[in-house]
Amino acid sequence: MSVPTADPAVETRGLVKRFGDNTAVDGVDLSISRGGIYGVLGPNGAGKTTVIRMLATLLRPDGGEARVLGHDVFAEPATIREKIALTGQFASLDEDLTGIENLVLLGRLLGFPGRTARRRGHELLEAFGLAEAAGRQVKKYSGGMRRRLDIAGSLLVTPELIFLDEPTTGIDPRSRNQVWDIIRTLVGAGTTVLLTTQYLEEADQLADRLAVIDHGRVIAEGTPGQLKAQVGSGALTVRVVEPADREQAAELLARTIEAEVTREPDPTALTARLNERSRAAAALSALEEAHIDVETFALGQPSLDEVFLALTGHRAEHEGEEEGAAADETDGGPDDQAEATIR
């Protein structure tokens, strides 16, 4: 009789990786339970990929301990590799082959008979909205299609744990939403997902818990709601109808909701940093009472930049990366007021 295991999906203690003088991962402790989506959020160069590569046993840690699905990365790398899947920021597809040919090739490499590989390949293309593109060469795919095909390729065998390294960086919003749906489906099928991202919005939409990392260290850990609650509740963007009214609006907001107000380059626009989301209603009624006509009034969540600024006192370095995803309006859950752990 086999003993039921309650091993966490991932457990690390003091994980370290150096590249020459550069300590890319500087003592990372993670405890990720099975099921659900765990996010690792951090700017470019924070050490996210290096952590993933150590957990996937592609890179040997220089210090610390790590267990993946109960197995030691030093002692049992082969066992770990059998149970996990990894997709990278840069897809590992053959550009000259078609979508289905790529999946059949991967299936054959996994030891499937040709017919089984083909059947499974078509099922996955169907599931990922790529059926029509099955016979098209991958070099003619869009970035979003490639990303989906890459994830499909890692699902020929349902893994217990999948590492998705920046699955949506650099793809358009529509493909991003499709990838998000795929990720949610994976969890439904019982796979644990470890996702890295540069986007707070992505972590917020997908992750049950997340670790924020910067310069190879975990600087905060908790639910997305807990982390957002630490940085205030985001920004209120107001556009007045008459530019002449903006100054009065700015002073009013600063006074009534004690927000830090920024005047935007657009002469009708201003942004107020809110300490609490509930202050937004007070802000709107203050403007109404002062008879200031408002064109738009939008409440956005804090950006990754704001999270970083709040947690570290410095801005995230973007190293020429594209801007973070647009701040959509999202509602804070009931856990927003709880404390996240700051390290």
Ligand SMILES: Nc1ncnc2c1ncn2[C@@H]1O[C@H](COP(=O)(O)OP(=O)(O)O)[C@@H](O)[C@H]1O
């Ligand atoms: N193979 C490597 N050789 C040398 N330096 C590396 C290598 N991989 C990553 N680094 C460095 O380690 C740090 C963390 O990189 P990485 O894990 O790729 O960050 P992220 O995935 O968060 O963008 C960076 O300073 C990067 O330049």
Ligand SMILES: [Mg+2]
């Ligand atoms: Mg990376």
